[in-house]
Amino acid sequence: MSGELRKQYSVRPKSNGALMTFCRINHMFRSNFIISNSSYCNQPKQRQQKLNPYEIFREELKLTEQFLDKKHINFNEIDKVCKEYGTQARFWQTYCMDHFHHTNDINHGIKLMEYLEKHSSQKISLKTLTLFIALTGSSGHQYQNLVYTTFEKVLKITDVFDMSSIKYLIQGFCGTDNWRKSLEFLEMEKFQSTTKNAGIRSPIIIKALYEGDMSLAMKILQELAAEGNEPSQRVFVEMVEMAENKTGTVTIDTLLDLLREKRWYPDENTALKIKNYFLGLQGEEWQCLDTHIKNDGVCPCCGVNLPIAKFNPSDFENLKKDIMEKLIVASNVFHNSSPVEIKRFIEFLNTHGPFDVVIDGLNIGLCKTPLNPGVKLRLAVEYFTSKGKKVLVIGKQHMKNWKKESMRRIQEQAMLFYVDNISEDDPFILYAACHSGENTMIVTRDFLHNHSTRIGVEYQQLFNKWLQCRKIPKFIYTKSGEILIWEPNGHEIEPFHTTDSWHIPYRYEDGFKWLCLVK
Amino acid sequence: MTTKVLATISNRSLRNGLWQFNSLIMSKPNTQCIVNSCMNNLTSHRCYNIPAHCKYSNTFEKLQEYMRGEDLLDKTEKDVVENETVEENPSDILANLNPEQEKTLKILKLEYQMMSEENPQNIPEEMTDSMWVELLKINSIIARSKLYRYYKSIENSKRKKKEEKEMKKESIEETSHQVEREHSFAKNTIFLRILDKTMNKSFSDRLTKSMQFGPHLVFDLGFEKQMKPREIKNTVKQLNMCHGENRWTKDPFHFVFTDTDPKGIFLNSFHTGNHGSGLGNCYTVTDKSYLDLFPKKDLVYLSPHAQRTLKYFNPNSVYIIGALVDKSVQQKVTLGKAKEQGISIVKFPLDLHLSWGIGNKCLTLDQTFKILLRLRETNDWKESLQFVPKRKLAEAEHPRNVGEYPKQRQQNNYKKRQYY
Numbered sequence: 043m044s045g046e047l048r049k050q051y052s053v054r055p056k057s058n059g060a061l062m063t064f065c066r067i068n069h070m071f072r073s074n075f076i077i078s079n080s081s082y083c084n085q086p087k088q089r090q091q092k093l094n095p096y097e098i099f100r101e102e103l104k105l106t107e108q109f110l111d112k113k114h115i116n117f118n119e120i121d122k123v124c125k126e127y128g129t130q131a132r133f134w135q136t137y138c139m140d141h142f143h144h145t146n147d148i149n150h151g152i153k154l155m156e157y158l159e160k161h162s163s164q165k166i167s168l169k170t171l172t173l174f175i176a177l178t179g180s181s182g183h184q185y186q187n188l189v190y191t192t193f194e195k196v197l198k199i200t201d202v203f204d205m206s207s208i209k210y211l212i213q214g215f216c217g218t219d220n221w222r223k224s225l226e227f228l229e230m231e232k233f234q235s236t237t238k239n240a241g242i243r244s245p246i247i248i249k250a251l252y253e254g255d256m257s258l259a260m261k262i263l264q265e266l267a268a269e270g271n272e273p274s275q276r277v278f279v280e281m282v283e284m285a286e287n288k289t290g291t292v293t294i295d296t297l298l299d300l301l302r303e304k305r306w307y308p309d310e311n312t313a314l315k316i317k318n319y320f321l322g323l324q325g326e327e328w329q330c331l332d333t334h335i336k337n338d339g340v341c342p343c344c345g346v347n348l349p350i351a352k353f354n355p356s357d358f359e360n361l362k363k364d365i366m367e368k369l370i371v372a373s374n375v376f377h378n379s380s381p382v383e384i385k386r387f388i389e390f391l392n393t394h395g396p397f398d399v400v401i402d403g404l405n406i407g408l409c410k411t412p413l414n415p416g417v418k419l420r421l422a423v424e425y426f427t428s429k430g431k432k433v434l435v436i437g438k439q440h441m442k443n444w445k446k447e448s449m450r451r452i453q454e455q456a457m458l459f460y461v462d463n464i465s466e467d468d469p470f471i472l473y474a475a476c477h478s479g480e481n482t483m484i485v486t487r488d489f490l491h492n493h494s495t496r497i498g499v500e501y502q503q504l505f506n507k508w509l510q511c512r513k514i515p516k517f518i519y520t521k522s523g524e525i526l527i528w529e530p531n532g533h534e535i536e537p538f539h540t541t542d543s544w545h546i547p548y549r550y551e552d553g554f555k556w557l558c559l560v561k
Numbered sequence: 562m563t564t565k566v567l568a569t570i571s572n573r574s575l576r577n578g579l580w581q582f583n584s585l586i587m588s589k590p591n592t593q594c595i596v597n598s599c600m601n602n603l604t605s606h607r608c609y610n611i612p613a614h615c616k617y618s619n620t621f622e623k624l625q626e627y628m629r630g631e632d633l634l635d636k637t638e639k640d641v642v643e644n645e646t647v648e649e650n651p652s653d654i655l656a657n658l659n660p661e662q663e664k665t666l667k668i669l670k671l672e673y674q675m676m677s678e679e680n681p682q683n684i685p686e687e688m689t690d691s692m693w694v695e696l697l698k699i700n701s702i703i704a705r706s707k708l709y710r711y712y713k714s715i716e717n718s719k720r721k722k723k724e725e726k727e728m729k730k731e732s733i734e735e736t737s738h739q740v741e742r743e744h745s746f747a748k749n750t751i752f753l754r755i756l757d758k759t760m761n762k763s764f765s766d767r768l769t770k771s772m773q774f775g776p777h778l779v780f781d782l783g784f785e786k787q788m789k790p791r792e793i794k795n796t797v798k799q800l801n802m803c804h805g806e807n808r809w810t811k812d813p814f815h816f817v818f819t820d821t822d823p824k825g826i827f828l829n830s831f832h833t834g835n836h837g838s839g840l841g842n843c844y845t846v847t848d849k850s851y852l853d854l855f856p857k858k859d860l861v862y863l864s865p866h867a868q869r870t871l872k873y874f875n876p877n878s879v880y881i882i883g884a885l886v887d888k889s890v891q892q893k894v895t896l897g898k899a900k901e902q903g904i905s906i907v908k909f910p911l912d913l914h915l916s917w918g919i920g921n922k923c924l925t926l927d928q929t930f931k932i933l934l935r936l937r938e939t940n941d942w943k944e945s946l947q948f949v950p951k952r953k954l955a956e957a958e959h960p961r962n963v964g965e966y967p968k969q970r971q972q973n974n975y976k977k978r979q980y981y
Contacts, residue, residue: 094680133678169675202664204672205702233665234672236700376897463868464896 099137103127110141115150117157135166139173148181152188171196172210179214186218203230209242216245221253240271247273248280252290267304270499275309282315286322294319298537298546305503305536313548313557320544320559331558335545337515339533343558344543348533351511353480357504362476364501369469369493379465387459387470394434394457396478399426402471402486403437407444409487411519416445420452421525422485422517427455434478436471439463468493475512483530484513510535651690662697669696669705676709685712695790711791764808768843771815776937778930779851779860779881782827783820784894790826792886797830799926800884804844806931814934816844818884819851852902855879860904864895865923867906870913874936882929911949914942920953 099105109120117138124134135158142151151174158166175192178185193211203211208231212224224246231239243262250259266273278301284292294316301308308316313332320328331343339348375381406422407415419435426433433456440463442449452458461467468490475482494505516528535554538545544559658666677684683706685692692712699705780800785793807813821828828846851860862881863871881904883895899906909932911922924932928948935945951957 094682096679136678167678168671169678200667200671202667202671204668204675206675207671230668233661233668235702373892374894374897376900377893380900464866464900 095133096137098127099134105134105137106141110138115153117154133167133169136169136173139170139177143173143177146177146181148177148185151177155192166195168196168199168207171199172207172214175214176210177214179217181217183217189214189218190220203227205231205234205239205242212242213245216249221246221249238266238269238271240266240273244274244277247277251281251284251292254291256291263300263304268499270502272306275312278308278312279315282312282319286319298539298544302536305506307554308546308548310548310550313546313555316546317557317559326561329560333556333558335533335556337528337531339531341545341556341558344560346540346543346545348538348545350532351507351534353504353508355480357501358476358480361501361504361508362473364497365469365473365476368497370473372496378469379462383462383465387473390459391474391477396432397434397457397474397482398431398478399433399483399485400471400475400478401433401435402467402484402488403435403441404467405486405488407437407441413519413523414445414448416448417523418519418525419444420448421519421523422527423452423456425525425527433457434459434474436461436467436474438467482512484509485517485527486513487517507534651694654694655690665697666693669693672702672705673709676706683713684709685716687716688712765843767811767813768808768815771813772843772845775812775815776876777817777855777879778814778933779817779819779855779879780926781820781851781881781883781885781895781898782818782822783850783898784883784885785822785825785827787890787894788886789889792888793826795886796884796926797827799886802927803930806927806934810934812937817851817854818844818846819849819854821846821848823848851879851881857904862895862899862904862906863908863929864893864899864906865908866893866896867908869905869907870910871907872910873940874933876937880933882926884926886925887923909946910942911946914946915949916955918953918955918957920950924949 103123105120105123109115120134120138124132135154138154139151142148142154154170155166155174158170171192175189175196178188178192193214196207196211208227211227215221215224215227228243228246231242243266247259247262250256250262263273278297281292281297282294284290285294285297300306317330320330333341333343335341335348339350340346341348370379370384372378375384401419401422403419406418409418411418423433423435435452435456435458437458437460439460441460449458459470461470468488471484471486472490472493475484490509494502494509497505511532511534512530514527514530518526520526535547537547542561544557546557546559547554548557549555655666673684673688677686696705696708699708788796804816807816818827847854859877859879860881861875861878862883864883881899883898885894887894896906909924909929911917928950931948932945935948936942939945
């Protein structure tokens with residue numbers, strides 16, 4: 043073709059219809075000219091970050107730095123600045139009131155409210171009113187009347203309250219005389235969510251304890267515990283302070299009995315406060331130390347033996363049923379195992395009787411030591427059989443391919459049970475340990491947190507206690523090829539009381555630390 | 562009101578050749594057509610251009626029952642085709658509420674106000690009655706905020722489409738004059754003008770051939786009760802994508818959707834809209850399960866929790882894919898179902914051929930389907946596994962991959978330690 047014609051006909055068709063036919067022919071016969079874009083790019087997608095109004099106030103307008111940290115605040119300037127920015131920055135009042143609420147600054151709060159009432163062009167939003175109530179309630183007994191007047195304004199807007207407004211209202215009303223009204227607000231919570239929030243109830247509990255109404259406080263705490271929730275640490279801190287100042291009928295014993303019953307552990311800060319309380323007791327001299335208590339159950343400071351946990355056999359049977367129903371069977375048997383397998387397992391347990399030690403073969407074999415997994419298993423098994431204990435090892439079918447010599451030696455000394463490759467082995471270990479009685483040890487490095495949540499609220503405390511007492515906390519393989527196992531003693535991790543001393547555990551990172559208090 | 566059309570294929574016509582339905586009648590939504598073949602097997606149907614809302618009856622006795630109206634007595638649930646589901650108006654529902662529910666509504670509206678002050682980018686500006694009805698069903702605050710975010714995204718997309726339309730209008734007005742002069746391609750071309758109609762006919766031609774002879778792909782829709790409405794929408798979208806990919810290929814699969822719930826949402830989504838009625842769509846939707854339709858030894862279930870891996874594509878076997886989106890609750894559902902029924906379970910060999918970075922090894926429906934398609938054409942895993950999203954592999958420079966955690970995993974193997 044001549045040059046001019048070629049230019050015309052070599053141009054790609056620009057009309058849509060012709061392009062589509064071209065594409066269709068191409069696609070149909072999968073020819074080599076494939077028109078396709080790359081479906082991904084190496085750079086991640088940059089989301090357009092639209093800022094919150096709060097973030098706008100904080101970062102772009104910088105209200106706190108420029109205006110709110112000073113002594114004399116001019117609200118007119120703030121208004122102008124926000125109007126210039128646009129409609130996104132409408133509600134600067136909530137931001138300012140929030141700031142005052144955090145810093146417990148009542149005077150500025152009152153000034154804000156006066157300013158807003160004068161300039162009726164701005165409507166006072168619900169949130170500022172509720173925040174103001176919370177501010178006044180928590181600042182002192184003098185500002186009671188302010189609370190009531192603002193509450194009347196709130197009632198004009200709505201009859202009914204949502205979660206955030208409930209929170210602030212309760213905080214406000216618990217600083218006044220009419221604190222029982224906050225119970226009415228609590229009832230509105232059930233319309234919004236089925237679970238119970240613990241942070242909302244803490245001011246009520248504290249106020250009830252101040253006034254001496256123990257039954258109310260205990261009732262609320264029991265409701266929380268029935269769902270598996272913990273109250274916030276603020277409650278414990280306030281109880282310690284009440285015991286110090288001797289207001290109300292709270293002593294340190296009530297706190298510690300509570301912690302023991304429900305198995306709630308204090309934080310580091312609360313532990314500090316408990317320590318200071320004991321140090322500040324007049325008439326008695328207490329010696330306070332922080333320690334780690336090791337597996338012996340002996341306190342290294344004072345040499346006291348911690349008590350050993352006791353379990354009810356009837357509780358254990360119910361735990362066994364729960365394990366069967368909720369962990370192995372769950373919603374459908376076939377997800378984690380099969381009925382054939384379960385039958386086989388139960389027959390095996392019944393014929394070969396209760397065991398002293400249950401070992402999780404996979405967990406030991408696949409830990410990171412540079413040894414053969416069969417060898418690792420053999421070492422662990424021989425440690426226990428040399429002491430004359432009956433051992434059960436649970437593993438999966440593919441473990442038959444591990445080193446033959448070591449597996450043969452294991453079979454001579456201990457019992458082996460192979461679970462299917464597809465199914466989970468953890469619930470079987472738990473069931474076997476539960477079946478064999480109270481004193482069986484479990485050998486894993488797995489924390490088994492997911493199973494403790496699945497078991498349900500009734501027996502979760504028992505489950506955690508049982509695992510704390512019977513699971514091996516640590517084991518190590520040395521360079522020379524031996525195993526070192528720290529055996530569990532079975533002592534309880536609960537506050538322990540004798541005539542002369544107190545031992546209180548508290549949460550420290552992943553584990554526990556103890557406060558040793560001796561007269 | 563449904564019109565009933567009977568069509569029987571006698572043995573003679575089977576031998577003589579294919580024959581065609583009148584597609585105009587069939588394309589109307591409220592017709593029922595019964596196709597009888599004297600064979601018992603699905604594979605031996607010789608039908609051409611049959612739309613999806615046809616009932617298949619494999620035996621003559623069932624046909625007679627149907628014509629007498631006797632099958633209506635047994636189970637009214639099987640009248641699947643008629644779209645007579647009673648859908649209440651959302652405004653009607655809102656008018657007839659309990660006093661408790663009215664209180665919750667009030668509280669929810671308050672909550673909506675408060676949240677729109679705090680987070681206006683995550684909350685829609687206008688709320689309709691149907692939105693309130695859906696919000697009433699939810700009990701937790703976090704789930705509600707997620708729903709708000711979804712509604713906001715819908716609003717954003719609508720707004721963008723409007724803007725694009727206006728932009729297009731402006732650009733067309735500018736360039737419309739130029740097109741006529743410079744590009745008379747639309748009228749004088751060397752390319753043949755291929756209409757949508759012919760494309761649809763060619764698609765249906767291939768799909769019916771696959772119905773008769775070709776490989777069958779089963780989508781197991783029996784997991785509808787375990788999914789939330791949002792996840793059901795996602796599965797429908799993914800199935801539509803699979804169907805679209807299937808149409809365009811040279812040798813398509815025959816889609817069989819089994820285990821459908823007659824009162825559920827899946828069926829209605831198939832029978833309404835573009836992908837139910839109309840030409841160019843050929844697939845089967847049944848109440849039955851795949852055990853009744855195919856012999857058991859041919860079935861192979863694909864699930865990500867399996868032990869064995871697929872090694873090559875077997876054209877004689879029928880592959881089953883579970884139509885399931887499990888974002889909220891992840892249990893080994895497909896594994897359990899296949900174990901119960903005694904079918905062989907299989908997964909893709911992702912570990913052999915790919916270096917995995919970060920990501921869930923459960924793939925979406927259209928990804929698995931594309932992999933299967935390519936596998937069937939070329940028995941090569943490396944080519945077919947290109948449809949796995951590349952952000953999950955170790956080569957991607959995704960910010961999640963670049964973090965410290967995955968690198969430490971690789972380095973620890975070389976460190977020497979004394980104690981473990």
